[in-house]
Amino acid sequence: MRPHRVPIDKASGWVLDMLSVSSEIILNKSEAVKTEVFAEFAHVHYRETFKNKFTGEIENYDTALVAAVYRALLKSDKATVRTILMQQNTKGFSSIKEFINFQILIDKVYEAKATERLVRLVSKNGAPLRILKRLMDESPEVISRLGERDVFLNSYQAQAEKEYQVISKKINRGILKSVAFLFITKVLIGLAVEIPYDYYIVGAIVWFPLAVNLLFPPLYMASLKFSMKLPSGPNTSELKKYVDDLFFETDGPRYNLVARTKSQDSTLLNFMYTAMFLFVFTFVTLRLATWGFSWVHIVIFFLFLSTASFLGFRLSRLISELEMVTTNQGSFAILRDFLYTPFILVGRWMSDKYSRVNIIALILDMAIELPLKTFLRLLRQWTQFLNDKKDNL
Numbered sequence: 001m002r003p004h005r006v007p008i009d010k011a012s013g014w015v016l017d018m019l020s021v022s023s024e025i026i027l028n029k030s031e032a033v034k035t036e037v038f039a040e041f042a043h044v045h046y047r048e049t050f051k052n053k054f055t056g057e058i059e060n061y062d063t064a065l066v067a068a069v070y071r072a073l074l075k076s077d078k079a080t081v082r083t084i085l086m087q088q089n090t091k092g093f094s095s096i097k098e099f100i101n102f103q104i105l106i107d108k109v110y111e112a113k114a115t116e117r118l119v120r121l122v123s124k125n126g127a128p129l130r131i132l133k134r135l136m137d138e139s140p141e142v143i144s145r146l147g148e149r150d151v152f153l154n155s156y157q158a159q160a161e162k163e164y165q166v167i168s169k170k171i172n173r174g175i176l177k178s179v180a181f182l183f184i185t186k187v188l189i190g191l192a193v194e195i196p197y198d199y200y201i202v203g204a205i206v207w208f209p210l211a212v213n214l215l216f217p218p219l220y221m222a223s224l225k226f227s228m229k230l231p232s233g234p235n236t237s238e239l240k241k242y243v244d245d246l247f248f249e250t251d252g253p254r255y256n257l258v259a260r261t262k263s264q265d266s267t268l269l270n271f272m273y274t275a276m277f278l279f280v281f282t283f284v285t286l287r288l289a290t291w292g293f294s295w296v297h298i299v300i301f302f303l304f305l306s307t308a309s310f311l312g313f314r315l316s317r318l319i320s321e322l323e324m325v326t327t328n329q330g331s332f333a334i335l336r337d338f339l340y341t342p343f344i345l346v347g348r349w350m351s352d353k354y355s356r357v358n359i360i361a362l363i364l365d366m367a368i369e370l371p372l373k374t375f376l377r378l379l380r381q382w383t384q385f386l387n388d389k390k391d392n393l
Contacts, residue, residue, distance in 0.1 A: 006100055014103045017079035018086060025083075034136060035074065039084070042069045042129050045246070046122055058114040060105065067110055068118035073126050073133065082106050127322045128242040135159040149248050156243055160236050160322070167318050168230055174318075175225055178311040179218045186214050186304060197296050209288075209297035217304035224312040231322050238324035277342045302346065309340050310347025 025032040043066055054061055063085060070076035070084060085106055093099040109115055135156060136143055142155040190210060198206045281302070288298050 014082070018083045021079050021083035034140075036084075038129075038133050038136060039066075039069055039074065042073055042122075045129070050121075058118070059112075060109050063105070063109050064112065064115040064118055065122075067115055068122045072119045072123035073129055078107075078110050081110060123321070127324050128239050128246070130321060131156065131160050131163055131239060132243065134163060146247060149244075152247070153240055153244060157236055157240050160239050163322055164230050167322060170318055171225070171228060171315050174311075174315045175222060178221050178308070178315075181311075182218045182221055182304060182308055183214070186217065186300075189300060190214060194296065194300065197294070201294065206292065206294075206297070208291065209293045209301075212291075212293075213297060213300050213304065216301075217308040220305065221308040221312060224308075224315070228316055228319060230319060231325070235323060235325045242324065277345070280339055280342045302343070303350075306343040306346035306350060308347075309343035310351060313344045313347070 046069065047062070047065060050065075058064055066085060066088070067081045070081050074080075076084075082103070086102075089102065093102065138159070139155060142152060145151050190213070194210055194213070195205055198204065198210070284302075285298055288301060293301065
């Protein structure tokens, strides 16, 4: 590709993406076929559902929708999307130039704002198909009995209720890891930054800011569990109705997905959004300053509160991925969102900016889960040993 002035790192990236994903497909052919069938079904479904909503509005709409389905429902990365789009290109390439142009098109579509919009829309309305995919994976025999309406719908309902429990366990585990991460990291920063700073500036440890910064973020993270409400009966009924309309002839109206319209007062809303951001940070900064927090303590407080808020937000997204019924927020929830949304945004920026945090999280994950699993395994072995001894008596 050098004659066409394609940087070698980009060209090798394109090729390695397709080689790695294609190798994975070959090694796990049956699973790859199931995923491809599901993705094609989802693509056709959303193309029909969104029909006429984006006519002429999104360039390369069909390609963008394929990328959105894989990203929103299957959590696929760019390498997978690239390989799938290459496989769907049945025309082939008459020259290396056409191949290069197609790779550039994939990069452009994958990163386009319009594609991000489709990803959010598919994700927001993806709960029924996510559960359908889990049903395909765990109970493929049910799919073969799709003609038996009651059997299929009952199995689908059972799968939905099972997914609620899976999500509940993931959230509990995620909160435990997050609390441990915040506490351990804060202890290290306290020893490395806050205590030396206090001794250098004040001549002694300033205990109140140190204690607040140590305890508040983990306690706040733990308290988020009480604000995360799992889906319940009404949500399951809507999911069941959706797939009933999707696969079977029903008397009622078919479920229609409607894309959100763009706000007509975007300038005013953006101003209000910025004002909210500044108000919250200014208010919290002034309040902390009156409590004797130095600028170092305040920065660390914002750092950890933003991290906790973003971690909690990511966990809450697990619930939203299974929701069809959105509950109305009360005044307390609206006030909470008003106060903590700026911290979520800062936390997201920090996560995107400093991806090396993933290394810390991985190490912490091993530090927490590995000893816990080892302890539980030893406990089971010890219990089995005692039972064997009892049997021998």
